[in-house]
Amino acid sequence: AQSVTQLGSHVSVSEGALVLLRCNYSSSVPPYLFWYVQYPNQGLQLLLKYTSAATLVKGINGFEAEFKKSETSFHLTKPSAHMSDAAEYFCAVSGGSNYKLTFGKGTLLTVNP
Amino acid sequence: KAGVTQTPRYLIKTRGQQVTLSCSPISGHRSVSWYQQTPGQGLQFLFEYFSETQRNKGNFPGRFSGRQFSNSRSEMNVSTLELGDSALYLCASSLDGSSNYGYTFGSGTRLTVV
Secondary structure (H helix, E strand, O other): OEEEEEEOOEEEEEOOOOEEEEEEEEEOOOOEEEEEEEOOOOOEEEEEEEOOOOOEEEOHHHOEEEEEOOOOEEEEEEOOOOHHHOEEEEEEEEOOOOOOOEEOOOEEEEEEO | OOOOEEEOOEEEEOOOOOEEEEEEOOOOOOEEEEEEEEOOOEEEEEEEEEOOEEEEEOOOOOOEEEEEOOOOOEEEEEOOOOHHHOEEEEEEEEOOOOOOOOOEEOOOEEEEEO
């Protein structure tokens, strides 16, 4: 079985500040991990994914995430927030042969001017 | 190349009716999966199809069904609609459904049941 916990349903930062969105996972098989972003009334856009090639994963729009097996974490960071980063962010886990993603509850990011 | 196309974008139905949603995956992709997104339950997996075969199904009642055609397009059907079926339904396209290749989502169909 797989599960994802996203700590903090709402995170608020100032423009230019560090963005840190937390994700912890549980998986009985080697995990594949994903971060998706969702803007209002839109689908999910892939930011980045971990597929065991490298523990530090760089994604689009300046985001990156680090896979830490010992902490079962895959936190998403961005050094400097931009107003356009305001959206909902979802962490997801997959693995084995179940052909599906298991999502966390999501974190709504607000960026203040 | 074209992305994942879901039709219609918005739908309003009455309780007890049935509805069919459509998803056209990225050209060359043979796996299509469906998710339901609600404020209360978040994103939940409905089912996954590959080469017209359902390989996995989530924990939803039998009123929710799907199918995939030989051109990889997929439809999902919800019969006897309930108010709680109001949600954003998202379709994901994948080369083969494996985690290694990942999943590309469509913009979704917003279903409102009144």
